Amino acid sequence: MPVASSGNISIKTAAGSGRSIDTDGRTDISSGSLVTLSTGNVVTSGNTIDGASPHGMREFAGYTHTQTQDVTQSLTNHGRLSSQSHQMARIWEISYFGAGASFITTGLSFRLEIENQSGPNETHIYGYVRCKTGGVSTATGRSFRHTNSTTPQQLYLSTWKPFGTWEAPGHNYWDSITLISSRSTSSSGSGGVGPPVLSESNHPYTYGFHPVNQAESVSAGNEGNPNNYGFSIQQSTEAECNDFLCDTVWTQNFRFHKANHYDYNTFEWKAELSNDHYQSGLC
């Protein structure tokens, strides 16, 4: 809550709720001394307070102590950014069928390891991805692309591929994480039975994860014993008598939240699931 921008303000709470430089303004420290409250980590960005201390009380009118998060995002050996060509992770299955119905389900699982470590950046998040479903059809492909490699790697059911690392100072740095996710489906062919069934779901490891656009409270485990948070995406299709090609691309990123800080949006990635049913012969 910012300090009131008009009317009376006070160092402590004498002027009332929302009017204290100490309680509502400098949420990072606590003091009854204007000198103390005027020194140290005063946030000038977005506030009218100037960068030169000491500060008068009126300079704190409207003051909000919102800081930029001190996050280090690994750009080495992680999954490909959405701004680069190709998807970070992709699964496709192709079924050639004759009479009767053809069913395909493709899916990806995501996992975040969160743990406290020693060193200057004490909270670490490691992001991983792997296949959620296996191939039962005549042709199956899975690929994972690194940002620093144009050659796709194989994506597996049992092996996690690291796609991102984030670090920040202090234990349990983040309060919550939100998965920002949207999807785009493109289809063709006359054989589709019903629209594709698409889902983003909680996929618990140590903990589940609100899959889309809802903050998940997180806590870090100890070094070597991280807390794991998981979610998955899936596409199921059914076809009869004719071809049906269905392709969905998810565009996603995380939003890290920490109290009294601006939210931090991670890099954005794309994940693609392709279900291709090909009619073989007559129906």
Place this chain on the structure above:
Amino acid sequence: MPNTITNYGPKTWIENRESGVVKSITVKIKGWRDINNDDGSPKYLKNHLLDRGIDGYKKSYGDYTSNEEIEETYTLDIPSEHQTDKVFYLDKYHVHDHTQGNDGDVEYQEKFKEWMKLLKDDAAFLAKVESVRQQLIALGEE
């Protein structure tokens, strides 16, 4: 940002024939926002219940032919090696009508697969699909 669904036929394709031969196809790229009503039913992309005629058994199909929010068209010229004078039932759901003979049905089906490949490799066509998607996103989530 709304989730989006696009479909580009072939139920809605227009075959442009000369002397019975398909020379080009006019492809309609239709788009819907993937938004549900309060009761969970799709708001824009409707389902179509098809009576299979087997003991009254009905099955649900996505109706990609109507109710679209955005539509663009694209004409694909068919190379001579992929042209055909055969007809097929791509605009229907379940028609077991093979009156032109099985060979004709199979030939059309093989040509049709080539047309799909041409479309998926056509940058101008894919740009149209992306244009539909962006227009849907611009409509917002309501």
